[in-house]
Amino acid sequence: AQSVTQLDSHVSVSEGTPVLLRCNYSSSYSPSLFWYVQHPNKGLQLLLKYTSAATLVKGINGFEAEFKKSETSFHLTKPSAHMSDAAEYFCVVSAPGEYSGGGADGLTFGKGTHLIIQP
């Protein structure tokens, strides 16, 4: 079975300071990993994806994430937070050939991290 854990339900940072949103995954197979962002009353937008190429992945809006197999992590970072980054962020894992019910062979979402940017 595959699963994903977002370690923080809320993260608060000051504008201009670094952002770190933590994500750990569990998968029996080589996974694909994604980060999505959801702004208030908006749909989900793909930030970046890892699909077994480079372990450091760059996404939109200055975000990047590093796949670390030894730590089963895929943390999202940004060097300098902007007010417009305030949103809900979801870490997502997908892996082939797993039938565990409820999301198997699809996309399994973490519970989300609410990012708050302080002025």
Place this chain on the structure above:
Amino acid sequence: GAGVSQSPSNKVTEKGKDVELRCDPISGHTALYWYRQSLGQGLEFLIYFQGNSAPDKSGLPSDRFSAERTGGSVSTLTIQRTQQEDSAVYLCASSLILRTEAFFGQGTRLTVV
């Protein structure tokens, strides 16, 4: 189409009525997913389709929920005898094939009164 389209965008229904939610995926996308997002909650997986087939229906909350996909394109999620706990935003997504990035629609906000 240019993106995933869901209709209606908002639906208010009386308890006990049936509702049908529609999803038009991106043209050529073989995989289609339905999720539910309740207020302040994460995404709850409901069902996915590979083509017209849904291999695993165990994510559907109850037997009042059903979904189908025809022609490898449009999908409908039907909720029979709606209950207040069914109130949520229902999100649809599609991807070119399974396990690739999914593109989400804007969702249908369902309110059961």
